[in-house]
Amino acid sequence: MEFACGFVYVAPSLSRREVQRSGGNAAKRSALLPPVKALRRRAAPPPPPPAQPADPQVKAPPPAAASSQKTSGQQERNQKVGSSKPVSLFFNRPELQPRPEADSSPAGSACPATPSRKTALLPPFFKPTTNPDSNKQPEPPQTSNNNNNNNNQSLWYTKHESGSNMETTENLYSYVLPGGRGGEAKLPPDRGIALGSAPPLPPRPSFMPPTPEYMTVLSSPAAAPVAPPSSKPPLPASKDNGPLPGNPNIVLISLGKLLSEEREVPSPMKPIMCSECGSVLDSEAINQVKVCYFCQSEDLTRPFRLPVSVQRDDLFLLNPGEQPQSTADSLLLFCIDTSGSMSITSEVSEPEQNIRRTRLKFVQEAVLQCVRKLSDQQPEVRVGLITFNFQVTVYECNSFQLHHLSGAELNDQRFLMEAAAGMATPLPLSQTKDHLERHISGLSANGETALGPAALVAVSMASRLPGSKVIICTDGKANAKLGNLEDEDIDARALLSSTIFYQNLGESAATQGVTVSVLSIEGTDCRLDELGRLADRTGGKVVIARPNQLHSEFEEIIENRTIATHCAVTLLVPKSLQLKGEREVGHKGTREVGNVNTDTEVTMQFGAHEHTEVASPACGSRVAVQLQVRYRKNGRALLRVFTAEREVTDDSSAALSSLSLAIVQLNSLQASAALAVRGRFLDARKEGAEQQRLIKRAIERNQRAEDQQMYQDWVRTMEPISHNIHTLTRRSALLSCSEPLTDAGAALLITMKHSNRKFM
Helix, strand or coil: CEECCCCEECCCCHHHHHHHHCCCCCCCCCCCCCCCCCCCCCCCCCCCCCCCCCCCCCCCCHHHHHHHHHHHHHHHHHHHHCCCCCCCCCCCCHHHCCCCCCCCCCCCCCCCCCCCCEECCCCCCCCCCCCCCCCCCCCCCCCCCCCCCHHHCCCECCCCEECCEECCHHHHHCCEECCCCCCCCCCCCCCCCCCCCCCCCCCCCCCCCCCCCCCEECCCCCCCCCCCCCCCCCCCCCHHHCCCCCCCCEEEECHHHHHCCCCCCCECCCCCECCCCCCECCHHHCCCCEECCCCCCECCCCCECCCCCCCEEEEEECCCCCCCCCCCCCEEEEEEECCHHHHCEEEEECCCCEEEEEHHHHHHHHHHHHHHHHHHHCCCCEEEEEEECCCEEEECCCCCCEEEECHHHHHCHHHHHHHHHCCCCCCEHHHHHHHHHHHHHCCCCCCCCCHHHHHHHHHHHHCCCCCCEEEEEECCCCCCCCCCCCCCCCCHHHHHHHHHHHHHHHHHHHHCCCEEEEEEECCCCCCHHHHHHHHHHHCCCEEEECHHHHHHHHHHHHHCCEEEEEEEEEEECCCCEEEECCCCECCEEEEEEEEEECCCCEEEEEEECCCCCCCCCCCCCEEEEEEEEEEEECCEEEEEEEEEEEEEECCHHHHHHCCCHHHHHHHHHHHHHHHHHCCCHHHHHHHHHHHHHHHHHHHHHHCCHHHHHHHHHHHHHHHHHHCCHHHHECCCCCCCCCCCECHHHHHHHHHHHCCCCCCC
């Protein structure tokens, strides 16, 4: 069991995404809102000077008087709520005090020279700077006093320098509400903002008070200065830290490698399993924990604990009483088309000359070469021969006896299966080689194509010995009796019946441990989208070969040895995660593999729940993943269990740096092809596009030359699905789930669905 990612990746939460989009800071609050966090208590400012009688010769502006009355009332409320040491809630900005009006009181007057000033509450991260020249007053803009309503007063800004420290950009939010006339808002001239004058503030709604409650008057500039924040702007969020597209949580199971290993003697003890989810429990903790880790079910008779941090690999013998079976006890059946179309002559070019022969002659030569090679290298192999045209003929290779099935017998499935069960099993090739070669050399072509009944007889005979193989070679559609595929445009009901027939036959072959491969000759139409169901379900191959290449294709199928049968793969994750795939649902998924050969590789996806009501595992925690492989080998039923732990992270950069592109690309290829075989072309494209974005992110992050070459190869392999899927269907005007695949499309997609890293 291999993981594509060194971690279990979960996407960051929504709040974290907002922080990343804002460059590492939380979303900025408006300057008009009160601070979220309570401010620290500061030294109380000195008490205001006692009120002096107003000079009748001095005319105070009415707005200033109204403001003074309002602020004095605010101070009374503050004193009632607070203690004897009032807390200043605002920053002291003496450099922003307005200049006295021209008609203010002369020198020596008892009236204060500087009118009271209003300062809006600033956010806590906007800090003031110390100004040594705090006695200098800025000049507000002179405007006509046409509006005395404080609610409609405009804001005006000023720039301030304190020594060598320039004011940060946050100080743009600082402003002063003049106590007298309203002023025109102006931006600082050196900010580089060519926006003209600031627009007027919108009118305050009638239900709001004219002045916010969090505004007050600073009667004295003696507030304690606060250190300014760092002038360095926040760093922008890295692209690698954004949520990842696609899904990096992929498990690769190299079944051919795992099941071909010569392990020690399996444990004769029956595995202890959870009665709810079927997870294999740790026998060392039987009396410790009473809750299943994966499904959280309380089963006192089936205790379990979190698997240990190291990876576990356990092997159990499910039926201790079974006796081992020799690997030589398997059957190879050639099921050859001898219909009239096989007499058509084909011309092929070879280095020295052009060869012109009938299709049947090419097939005969290819089968004879395989028989002779097997006789020299594996004489213990049992080889049989079945031919089909208007009838099905089973050759008794122990002698020259023939068994013919024809007429109404070809429409009766039960009769065909019983007839196959009554026929003798072929003897080893060392005893039947001469008879078999004579049968193959004497074949002739004529009649229709009873492919369906012949396939049923071949699968029934091979089912006696698990691990057997059936190779069907044909050049046209089945057009007689069971499994007729020529009724596509005539009788939809008959075509549906044939589809069900081949699908059920594939299920039966996989259940009995039989692998079925289908070979067609180039330039013919065999409806491999239907006939290929046999190979798809049993792990066989679907090949379109040139006549002179049949021998090499036969040899490749024969050499791909079956090492296990009845294989089923189960993946379990905690309930905080879920499996993702075409047929997996919940935190447990099972994939029926059937027969396993030396190159079989399976990939499965898992990840966080898409629904927010299910909480994802916390970052930094560790989760366990368990893989169970059930299979039959050498006549015995075995269970192999792998348990491993992975750390949970939402750090995209860490996930990308540990990502295995080979596993991600293989999973994308298998998943997209599986969807396309079922006619879900749009979903296949979407799956490939999502994983392609993930692969690009990893290549940009890691910058490895070998990844670039691997990516280019993968793009070329995915080209038929991502762009040219319409060329693989019979009616390519509009894609829909009802469009059948061409022979080339079916052969390509089924091969991609069962591909491995060698294929990449």
